[in-house]
Structure formats: C-alpha cells, structure tokens
Amino acid sequence: MEPTKTFNHVSYLWDEAKAAELAGDEVALFLYRSNILGADLRITNYGGGNTSCKTIEKDVLTGEDAEVMWIKGSGGDIGTLTRKGIAGLYTERLRSLKSIYRGLEHEDEMVALFYHTLYDLESAAPSIDTPLHGMLPFKHIDHLHPDALIAVAAAKDSEAITREIWGDTMGWVPWQRPGFDLGLQLEKCLNDNPGIRGIVLGSHGLFTWGDTSYECYMNSLEVIEQASQYIEERLGKDRPVFGGTALEALPEADRKKQASLLAPILRGLCSSEKRMIGHFTDDERVLQFVGSHDLAKLAPLGTSCPDHFLRTKIQPLVLSLAPDADLTQVAEVRNSLVASFEQYRQEYHNYYETCKRDNSPAIRDPNPVVILYPGVGMFTFAKNKQTARVAAEFYINAINVMRGAEAISEYTALPRQEAFDIEYWLLEEAKLQRMPKEQPLSRRVAIVTGGGGGIGKAIADKLAAEGANVVLTDIVEDRLKEANATYKRDVSAYAAGDVTNPAEVEATFEKACLEFGGVDIVVHCAGLAISKPLEETTQKDWDILQNVLVKGQFHMAQSGVAVMRKQGFGGDIVSIASKNGLVAGPNNVAYGTAKAAQQHMVRLLAAELGPEKIRVNTVNPDGVIVGSKIWEGAWAEGRAKAYGISVEELPAFYAKRNLMNEIIYPEDIANGVFALVAILDKSTGNIINVDGGMANAFVR
Template sequence: MTDLIARSNRLGADPKNTNYAGGNTSAKGTETDPVTGEPVELLWVKGSGGDLGTLKPEGLAVLRMDRMRALVDVYPGVDREDEMVAAFDYCLHGKGGAAPSIDTAMHGLVDAAHVDHLHPDAGIAFATAKDGKKLTKKAFGDKVVWVPWRRPGFQLGLDIAAIKAKNPQAVGCILGGHGITAWGDTSEEAEANSLWIIETAQAYLDANGKAAPLGRTRAKYQALPELDRRAKAAALAPTIRGLASTDKPMVGHFTDSDVVLDFLASAKAPKLAELGTSCPDHFLRTKVKPMLVDLPADAPVEKVVERLHELHEAYRADYQAYYDAHATADSPAIRGADPLIVLVPGVGMFSFGANKQTARVAGEFYVNAINVMRGAESVSTYTPISDAEKFRIEYWALEEAKLQRMPKPKSHQGRIALVTGAASGIGKAIATRLAAEGACVVVADLDLEKAQAAAAELGGADVAIGVAANVADADAVQAAFDEAVLAFGGVDLVVNNAGLSLSKPLLETTEKDWDLQHDVMAKGSFLVSKIAAKILIDQKLGGDIVYISSKNSVFAGPNNIAYSATKADQAHQVRLLAVELGEHGVRVNGINPDGVVRGSGIFASGWGANRAATYGVKEEDLGQFYANRTILKREVVPENVADAVYVLTGPELTRTTGLHIPVDSGVAAAFLR
C-alpha cells in the first residue's frame, strides 16, 4: 500500500500525467484474513472522488479479489452493467475504505498486479484523433493497444482484460475518447509504463505535428496588453458571473494564460469550441461545450455586454435542446443550462463552479481540453465522442447518485464577501465567520501584508485573498474590487468596517482631524458602496451591504465629536441606500456595536487610552467598564459583531433592509426610536 500511495502521488503531482481528481491507480496483494487466519488476495484501488496527487490510505477502496472475479459469472450484460457498481460493496474487505469508483472493474479484472488509469493531454490527443487507432500503431507499435470508446464501467474492464490477455507484449492501451491505461508486475514497472506511454505520445506529437495545428492567428482576436486585458476582464466579470448564475449561484475564476489567449486568437477556435470536450472528466466539469464570444478583442465593453446576453440566451436554448434530444423517461432532471466556461477573445477565460476550487479546476480542465485539441489537430482531426455519449455520462444515474452524496452546502456557499479593515479586530472576525460559513472572502485592508496574512489564515486562495484598500481613495477602492472580481467572479456581500477614531472634545478637534475621520468612514463607506453597487447591479443577483456603524451614531458620548458625527453619517447612508438599491434586490443594513476593546485595532492605536482617560478608568479595565454600564453586563467582542453580520446576510432575514442592529449588551441611551 505504501508503494501504491507514493506512486499515485508522484503521478498525480504532474499535470502532464493526469488532471486534478482524474484517473485511478491500484495494487493487488495478499494479507491474512483476521477471521479465518488464511491468506486472502486483495485489491487496493483509489476510491470515488479522490485525487491522485493528494491520495492517502483512507482514500483507497479495499476489495477481495475472489469475490471480484466471481462477479464475472453473474454479470448480466452491458445493458445492466450499472448494477455491478452496487455489487462492488459486497466485495469489500473489512470496513472497505473509500467508496469504490466506476473504474474498479478495470483494475480488478485486468490480470496485472499494478494498474494505472490516467488522463494525460498527450494520450487524450491520440484518443480523440479521427484516426487514433492508426496513430496508436504508428507511435507505439504493438506495445500499446487501441480500445474503441466505451463508457467507463464493468464491460470496459472486461474489454481491457481481454486485450491484455490477447496481447502479452503490451504494456497498456489508449482508450478511445478517454485516456490511457497501463500495467505492470511491480509498482515501479506500472509507473514506468505509464510514463513511457505519456512521453512517447508527446514525442510523436512534437515530431510529427503541424507547426500551426489551430490554424492561422486572427489578428483582431489577439490578446490585449496585460493592463487593458485585466481591466476589461474586471469590467465584464460581474455580467458574466450573473449570467452563469441564472439557475444557481456560481463562483468564478479568471484565466488569461498564453495557452488560452492563443487558442482564442486561432482560426479554428470557433469550430473546436463548438465540438466541445471529450474526456468524461473534462466535460463533467466544463459542460459539453463553452460559450464563446464572437467579437474581436477591441470590442467596447458595452457591446460585449450586449452580445453576452444574446449568446447566453442562445446557449441556454441550445443546452435545453441537447437535454431534450437525449433524455429518457428515467433521466435525472436538467441540472442547469448556464455555461461553466465563457471565452472572451483578447481577454481570457471565465470558469465557474459551486465554489472557488471547483471553478478553478473547471478552468484547468478546459486548458487540458485545449491541449488535447491542439495535439489531435496537429496529427489528425479532433473528433470527440458524440453528444449522445456525453449525455449518457453527464446524466448517468451513477453520476447523479454521486452528486446526491455531496454534503449539504453551508449557508454562505457561493457567496463572495469583501470586508474592509479586515486584517484585525472586528473585520477579521467577520471575515473568519463568513469563510467558515462557506463564503469566499476578500480581506481588504490599508496594510497589504497584514491583509494577505489574514487571508492565508482562512485557508488559502480558494477561500480568501488579501488586497490593499485605502477606502478614502476612489482609485484604490476600484482596484480592490477589480482584484475581487478577477479572483472570484464578482461580489455579493460587502461590509463597510474600515475605520479609525480620534477621541477629542470639540475645541481640541482640528479641521484635519475632522477631515481624516470623515474621509475614512463617511467618504470611505460611500466610495466602497458606490463601486460595490455597480457590480451588484451588473450581476443582477441581489446582494448585501452592511455598515459597521456604532451605538455612538445615536448616543451622545463625551469628547467624541468627529467619530460620532461620521458614525451618524454612516447610519443614514444605510437608510438612503436601502431605499435606492432595493429595486435591485440589494439589502443594506447596519450594526451598532458598543466599544469593542479586545482585538480592536482602533483601541490599540491610542483610542483606548483616550477613552479610558475620558471615563477615569485604567485602560486595561475599559472593556469591563463598558460592560458594567450595559443592561446585560457583558463585554462586546469582535465575534459578537461577526455573528450579527452572519445573521443579517444569511438565509433567515431575506426580507430585512434598512435595519440597524444594536450589538451593545444593552445601552439604554442608544435604544433606537
């Protein structure tokens, strides 16, 4: 088992060998049956849903080989082969480990101690070439055998087993439309054979392929300069995400790598995009084909937006027709007709999924598909499996069952939140809570290093990113939102939390103090909300804007003119924007905390000392002082405010807007009237 895990991790770590979560590996061996004390031959094989590059022992399914071989005698035929997947459960040894995948038969029935099934781009180029069988013979001689397309399952396992038996000189096979399978008597031999097939396939393509397999470059469709490209991508992203989320909310990912931009500039891009992907792992994550914008790179944003709406309507109709043409009475219901891959010439690729990782991986899979198309076109003609076969897999009952086993999404899954002042204190607590509830989070802060460090704590780039944001600078705010939409596709939830405080009486408050206080919070909240509103309106998905105001917005605390006045400004912005943005489904609410001492950046910067002096208490006693003056006699901490944001933006208060929620343990003087 140790050798199998090590081999799997090595093969899965290199994208030229296989895609993320694609393929599977296995090993056969003998252990002592703990019940009988007799030796028992076992199969260890990567279970359903795992990834080779990160595979661990618990990701393996463990089956008895005597029972696996016995399944051949009860196999009811290809028309009922799906029944054999349930039969695998009766072959499990002990607790069985992970759930057996559909490819288990391929590993169990092939007479080899070690088997690898992989999805390398070079191998799939052969598998999807019009004359793939002839090319396989040319490139590999009799060491690799061509297997015509067959949907993964028990019959494919029998086919490969028969081919190996008839071709003892062979080390593997090319699976038409799909990938490769290799075997060996030892783990080292199987891995070497897998790598030899991949390297030989790539060498053949390099030596025999056309110089321009995707045709001439269309000058008007070539990549825009990087800054222009990314600015246009940011401007288009909210509209594209909104369209891709028509049926259900999606998170996005943007890719402008050379391989994508070169493909979009090529003469064959429209034809190849329409043909769609072929390998099941590809189209299950990218849909059968992408949505391609048919405008040159320099088309104005407004024109592209208009065309996106037209293309989206046509895409949905086309996908519905695809479903209607192939669905049977027992097919699962249509899962959504929106594209998962949107291609914009000169700009790049937008990919979508239920979460950031799924969206990113979908993009990676379409890059795999581009490589496959280029390889097949370089030596032949790209010929994917038929739409009918794609439908049989996309709406396979077994695939539906796998989807139904997925855990229930968290309350904020699919939502993208941007929180200002989120590197510490209340903002960090809010970002942490939203990430824990499934949201993708943009940690925006004046200090970029601290923002990035805080984002890293939340789980990496698939969960959160850190961006610099001086909220008093319109260009800086725009740049922060541009980074957000390029990272996650758009924004759904914005928290105006950035702030500072100068504790001074009126006669000691300077004009500079006043301007600074208002620039950061009153003006800053205005700028953040204005740019957020443009994105939210373009997406047409509704959304939330939350202001972290203060009980000081209604409570006349001592020596606090600049801070309290700007908090009152923020509080009224909530009411004004709730009215203005309501028609777009955008809810605007506020939270009025009492003084939050623990973990607060504001208090640590000197505000705490000033307030303690104002009230005549020690700074270390300030939190308890605030608590003692409340009805509940309890201190307010950052997590209390984060809880309020969670409730306001969750599924329970969807009809609430224009509200201010006190989070102050009960300050009677700040009761709202």
C-alpha cells in the same frame, strides 16, 4: 536526490529517500505514487484518473492468504489521496462477479455488488473504475488522463497512431463507457496481446502497470513522454497550430481590465437558475486557442474525455464581442449577450430532449460553464470557486488535447449520445445527490474593508466559515498577506488599498471580479478612533475620521452597487458603525459625528437601493476591546481618561455598563453581519446593536 531519468514533458518527482521510508508498506507506496502523479496536471486532472495496488492479506474469516486490491474510491483525487479515500476489495471475489454479469444493459447493477467484495469495511465507496483494475493481474496499475495520451486517443485514426508510436508494446481498446464490461475488454486486450506495457482507451485515457510502485510510475512517465514527444515533433509541421492566429490578444493589463468589467455581467447571465461563482484565466494556451482560425471549427465539437466534459459541459459558449469593446456601456453589452445565452440554453435543451432516456434524471442547469472571449481569455462559472477553477483547468487540458490531435491527425469528440449517457448516468446522478448540503453563504462573494485584523478579520472569518468567498482589503499589505494565509485555497483573495482613494477602491472590486466573478456583500469595517475634547480636536483628526469612515463607506457603496447592478440579483451592504453614532458622550465630537454620518448614509442608501434588492444595514458595536485594533494605543487611553479609569480596567468597565454584563468580542460583531446577510433577507435600513444592551443606544 537527483532524478535517475530526465523527462521533457512530465515531472519526475520520485524521491528515493521518501520511498525508502515507506519500504515494506505497499499501500503507502501506492499512495505516494498517486500523490506525485496527481501533482502534475499534464499527467492527470484534479479528481481524474485512478490508481491501485494489490497486496496479500489475511482473510478475516479463514485466516488464509488472500489478494486484496487497494484502489482510489469514488470521487477522490489521486493528488491528495489518503488511506481514508481508498477501497480495499478481495480481488478474486471481484473477478467472480463475471459469473453473474448480465451484459451491457445491466452494467449499473454491478456497482452495488462491489460492496459484497470488500475486505476493508471502512473503505471509501468503490468507483466505477474498480473492475478495470481488478480484471488486470498486475500488482500496481495507473489509469491516467494525460493530455498527450488523450490527444492520441481522440485522434481520428487513434489505433493506427498508437501502433506507430509504440508498435506492439501497447494495446488499444475503442471507446466504451467505464464499467464492468470495459474491465472485461481490458482483460481480453491483455490476453490477446501478452507482454504489452499498457493500453490506450479510445477517446478516454491510459492504463499502465508494473510489478512495483516505482516500476509502474516509470512506465507511466515513459509512455506519456513518448506520446508527448511524438506530438511535439508534428506541432506546426504541416500547418500552423490551430490554423494560425486570426485575432491577436490584447496586452495583459487590457485583458485584465476587460475581464473585470465583463465578469459580473456574465455572472448575472450564467446565474439565471442558481447563482454562480466565477474564475478567469488568460493562460497563453487559452489565448492561442481563442484567437485561432480553428476556434469556430473545434469549440462546437466539445471535449472527448468524459472527465473533461463532466466538468466543462458538452461545449463552451464563444462570445462575439470585440476584444476592445466598450464594456462600460453595461446595458448595451448585456443586451448584446442575451441572445447568445438564450441560444446556448436552447441548444442544451435540444441536446437533452434528443438524447434523454426513459429513466434519465431531470435536465440540469442549461447555462454554460466555459465562456471563451477571443482576444481576452476564458471565464468559467460553477457553484464554487474550486469547481470553477478546476473547470478551467480541465478545459485547458481539452485545448491541449485538441492541439495534439490536430497536429497528428484530426480531432474527434465523443458522439453526443455517448456524452449524454455519461453526463446523465444514473450513477453520476447518485454521486451528485450524495454531495453535502450547501452552506448558507455558498455562491456569494464578500468584500471586507479593514480585513487585515480585528473586527474586519473576524467578519471575514465568519462569512468564509458559512460558505462565502471573501476579499480582504486593508491599507497595510503585510497584515493582509498574513490574514489571507489563514484561509484554504479558493476561499479568499486580498487587495491592499486606501478606502479614501476611489481608484484604489475600484481596483479592489476589479480584483474581486477577476477572482470570483463579482461581489454580493460589501462590509465597510475599515476605521480608526480618535477620542479628544473639542478644543484638542484638530482639523487633521476631523478629516481623517470623515475620510476613512464616511467617504470610505461612500466609495465602497458606489463601486459595490455598480457591480451588483451588472449582476442583477441584488446584494448586501453592511456598515460597521458604533453606538457612538446614536449616543452623545464626552470627548468624542469627531468620531461620534462620523459614525452618525455612516448610520444616516445607510438609511439614505437603503431608501434608494431597496427596489433593486440591494439591502443596506448597520451593525453598531460598542466596547469591543479584546481583539479589536481600534482599541490599541491612544484611543483606549482617551476613553479610559474620559471615564476616569485605567486602560487595564476598560474591558471590565464596558462589560459592567451594558445590561447583560457581557464582554463584546469581534466574533459577536461578525455574527451580527451574518444575521443581516444570511437570515434577515427582508430587512434594510436597519441597525443591529451588538453591545450587550445599552439603553441609551436603543433606536426606538
């Protein structure tokens, strides 16, 4: 259905047909409203904001009607909110907590009391925003963090601007940390200003409401549109945006190249305490900010909205590198950056020591999350790709806020003490402590050749399942796209390429560095097999096996080691070779020789790279017929001929010939790789045979 109203600065996503399907279920309509609001990052950030509705339900004990408030639970995201992510509380019981509230110094004790007001015992944990919604009488409420509203909220004369835009139809409440008392302030603001359509929270965000889910949705969109329009009319009017351009951005291809070269160096420096995963963006809004005259003034101020700085840290690190600096001189570049990182860490320590309370949690990782490279773009580093990407989105929101606030007045950030009290809030610390334990391969990035299917895809699946980010590479792009589509967002990437071509291999590593910040694990699984007797083996047969298996492994190792050295914390290289590199068999001269070369290259590299904590090992499969692309076509026919059996008999034949009488699957090879990179962390130069036990392939 066509929109009933046109907006220029937000997306109208209400679908009347969808809403009609949900008619009569206010909770379902509230969830629908939440999801479409969260789908527009101009309206609220990932994980930010809160939405609620109130319904009449039967009290489970008395059978009488009671008002219940349904609200997003702690840590949820309105864009993906489901019934499992909400809390249901008796509204009057929540409001009755006013009688025992002991004041601002005792705010935190109120959170535990929210549980005593629950109607739905399967509720998600109630969030700190619960009383902000509960103290207001409206059926449907949105608490959002639109860039335009935060720009108004973070402006130096925010209250006056609020009145200029909306007159007496909007309330305004000065900055206060979210909690029970802020709920009381919202209630007072409404009582003092009956008939208002919403409230601007200083330095924070927006509250809007309505009698129905649709009215609430429209109210939110209209208020955001009005603020956005007000800002747009003033952007660049009195002075250029951010004071104008001080430094032009490099062309896109050059930006990407510089970013891929620098990312592993930054990743190494950011990982002084814990390894981090990176994200890069050269979004036009970032480029405008980092190339502006006002960068030096605004970046150190930090962000205003609590949701922003919780994701991005109190302020970014701005690099002093020239956009076209020669980043191939790795040692020189790293040395030039070390002092900046040390200064950032020291300033963070000073911030902590100056602002800490007697009961503050211990200082957290002092490394920057956001790194700005004028002329190139923005890097973000965090514990995983999603967190790094979301941090970038939040800082772009912060840029939007600074741009808007500067256009209409003057941008102001939260005082450092207020920011600290949010960042090191005991309730925030408790939320961090509830996070699930990290997986064995969390914070690691793997490139897998031959990742489009068969053994390579099984290896990538295993590494991803254990927490790694994976970059699939293969010569067939369609197969790669299909394989990549099997992973959730922020887990994988792909780069089509030929491992025999050093330029294409280099491009694969550049993609990994742009997507995830670097590489920790290189698995060379790309391969093919040709089974022929000596007299039938052609020069072409010989060359392609040597090129794909041996030269490809060399190129992958060479490029991989270059990235690992930039990072400075070692890594893993795993070659998927074969039993045939150890065992002499008939009709196998070209393939067996290439596999033996792979195995010995592993030993040579292990000897060379061990002092740098780069471990190099081999997994030897044998008889992986089911699910392996190498057994399709002529190879299977050749092996069947060599053993005097039919192709259909091969799986059983190979299973019977190993000591354990087991069929070997691609997943078994993947387990061998996992053992090497996740468990056997002091093993290098080794071979793991995954063959069910072949006595003639025993290495000792």
